[in-house]
Amino acid sequence: xxxRKMTVxxxxxxxxxxxxxEPRLLLVHLLRxxxxxxxxxxxxxxxxxxxxxxxxxxxxxxxxSVLAVQADxxxxxxxxxxxxxxxxxxLQRAFHEEHALQCGYCTPxxxxxxxxxxxxxxxxxxxxxREGLEGNLCRCxxxxxIVRAVRRAAAESREVxxx
Amino acid sequence: MIPATFxxxxxxxxxxxxxxxxxxxxxAKVLAGGQSLLPLLRLRLxxxxxxxxxxxxxxxxxxxDRGDRLHIxxxxxxxEVVNSPLVNEHCPLLARATATVADPAIxxxxxxxxxxxxxDPAGDxxxxxxxxxxxxxxxxxxxxRTVPAADFFADYLTTALEPDxxxxxxxxxxxxxxxxxxxxxxxxxxxxWAIVGVAAAVRHSGGAVVEARIALTNMGAxxxxxxxxxxxxxxxxxxxxxxxxxxAALRADEGTNPPSDADAGADYRRHLAKVLTRRAVIAATSG
Ligand SMILES: Cc1cc2nc3c(=O)[nH]c(=O)nc-3n(C[C@H](O)[C@H](O)[C@H](O)COP(=O)(O)OP(=O)(O)OC[C@H]3O[C@@H](n4cnc5c(N)ncnc54)[C@H](O)[C@@H]3O)c2cc1C
Ligand code: FES
Ligand code: FES
Numbered sequence: 001x002x003x004r005k006m007t008v009x010x011x012x013x014x015x016x017x018x019x020x021x022e023p024r025l026l027l028v029h030l031l032r033x034x035x036x037x038x039x040x041x042x043x044x045x046x047x048x049x050x051x052x053x054x055x056x057x058x059x060x061x062x063x064x065s066v067l068a069v070q071a072d073x074x075x076x077x078x079x080x081x082x083x084x085x086x087x088x089x090x091l092q093r094a095f096h097e098e099h100a101l102q103c104g105y106c107t108p109x110x111x112x113x114x115x116x117x118x119x120x121x122x123x124x125x126x127x128x129x130r131e132g133l134e135g136n137l138c139r140c141x142x143x144x145x146i147v148r149a150v151r152r153a154a155a156e157s158r159e160v161x162x163x
Numbered sequence: 164m165i166p167a168t169f170x171x172x173x174x175x176x177x178x179x180x181x182x183x184x185x186x187x188x189x190x191a192k193v194l195a196g197g198q199s200l201l202p203l204l205r206l207r208l209x210x211x212x213x214x215x216x217x218x219x220x221x222x223x224x225x226x227x228d229r230g231d232r233l234h235i236x237x238x239x240x241x242x243e244v245v246n247s248p249l250v251n252e253h254c255p256l257l258a259r260a261t262a263t264v265a266d267p268a269i270x271x272x273x274x275x276x277x278x279x280x281x282x283d284p285a286g287d288x289x290x291x292x293x294x295x296x297x298x299x300x301x302x303x304x305x306x307x308r309t310v311p312a313a314d315f316f317a318d319y320l321t322t323a324l325e326p327d328x329x330x331x332x333x334x335x336x337x338x339x340x341x342x343x344x345x346x347x348x349x350x351x352x353x354x355x356w357a358i359v360g361v362a363a364a365v366r367h368s369g370g371a372v373v374e375a376r377i378a379l380t381n382m383g384a385x386x387x388x389x390x391x392x393x394x395x396x397x398x399x400x401x402x403x404x405x406x407x408x409x410x411a412a413l414r415a416d417e418g419t420n421p422p423s424d425a426d427a428g429a430d431y432r433r434h435l436a437k438v439l440t441r442r443a444v445i446a447a448t449s450g
Pocket of ligand 3: 100102105106141
């Protein structure tokens with residue numbers, strides 16, 4: 001019943017992949033090392049930093065704390081799947097315009113965690129933004145511009161959807 | 164780091180899961196949300212030979228109304244607990260404490276049963292389960308049994324679960340409208356474990372306490388029930404100077420054995436337990 005290698009099927013940023021993996025392979029390693037999705041970085045061994053955050057079946061998850069075999073059959077969205085063609089996602093644009101990054105290491109995770117937050121709460125106040133991003137650490141910015149960027153992206157998205 | 168190798172089993176029923184665990188022997192481990200176990204594997208602090216993944220065992224997930232109690236499946240995620248109308252109506256203490264656990268991404272995957280089985284003394288949910296006198300349902304290939312919260316938490320990271328047993332769910336009593344509750348968690352940074360936490364449920368009527376259930380997080384190797392505070396609170400008036408509540412709360416560290424670590428010394432934890440208990444009782448009984 002137990003097995004050394006397993007086939008997993010995942011859809012990542014709209015593309016279906018079938019990969020043979022060892023059970024110990026982490027989802028983040030599947031994304032980076034096997035599928036070339038290096039837009040999702042790894043920042044820690046403990047599940048603290050949030051750099052590796054992706055959307056797993058529609059909700060944020062830390063891809064370093066999920067086994068690839070657990071994600072079998074799932075739909076995954078990484079930061080690389082956000083833009084449509086040449087057009088950045090409102091969150092990507094807002095992070096750029098509000099200067100919400102310096103080294104950029106935390107940015108993919110910040111953006112994916114913000115995406116999760118805005119889908120539950122399209123009009124968060126600053127406290128709600130900070131709580132929504134509490135699982136994502138940034139060593140550079142001091143967070144103020146990140147909060148501003150999320151507020152801006154939220155406002156833009158609400159305008160677009162006519163809310 | 165990359166975890167050491169292990170075999171992986173993905174059952175779809177509880178029966179299959181129990182059989183897999185029995186077959187795999189002592190070095191096997193159950194995988195729930197993985198939010199504590201995967202970091203341990205990555206740090207190579209755990210070397211299970213087999214992981215039995217409960218992620219697809221649908222019967223272990225969900226919250227059910229069972230008359231005067233709620234039954235919460237072990238694989239119910241923190242996020243599902245926080246957003247459950249049943250839990251918010253009948254057991255708001257659990258919803259509020261769970262909302263303070265970790266961060267949103269971890270709450271999407273981490274489970275109620277995983278937190279209780281992991282039994283970290285700094286975990287927020289074991290003390291809530293203890294305060295509520297929750298009943299734990301355990302199953303193995305050999306059969307099922309029920310263990311009360313007071314007997315489930317045995318020692319540091321150690322529970323009544325045998326290596327071949329699975330926690331299938333927990334039942335908690337519904338608390339009526341005359342109960343107020345609050346979880347008071349003290350930590351210094353966002354997304355951090357409690358330095359000390361206090362779970363309080365207080366039944367009050369006519370401006371006085373009728374009965375109280377208080378349990379403490381991170382004041383010993385296991386969650387601790389603050390029995391001395393509970394008996395001192397009975398009959399204490401809630402309006403006026405608040406002296407009765409203050410005095411009762413001063414007994415919060417009785418019978419505790421708090422750790423000294425990088426976050427706080429044992430003395431400071433004793434102090435915190437008293438202050439936070441007072442705050443928790445006041446918050447539970449106002450509004
Ligand atoms: C950065 C970070 C911050 C955190 N902060 C907090 C916090 O503030 N408060 C808090 O309470 N928790 C915190 N946690 C822990 C979090 O609550 C985890 O979700 C929880 O401890 C484990 O649940 P899990 O479902 O992920 O279990 P897993 O990691 O899958 O399993 C944990 C352990 O329990 C065993 N187990 C799991 N389910 C069962 C079962 N049904 N039957 C038998 N054994 C079982 C496993 O074998 C393993 O030994 C934090 C975790 C991280 C990574
Ligand atoms: S890499 Fe730090 S949380 Fe995943
Ligand atoms: S921009 Fe450098 S860590 Fe956030």
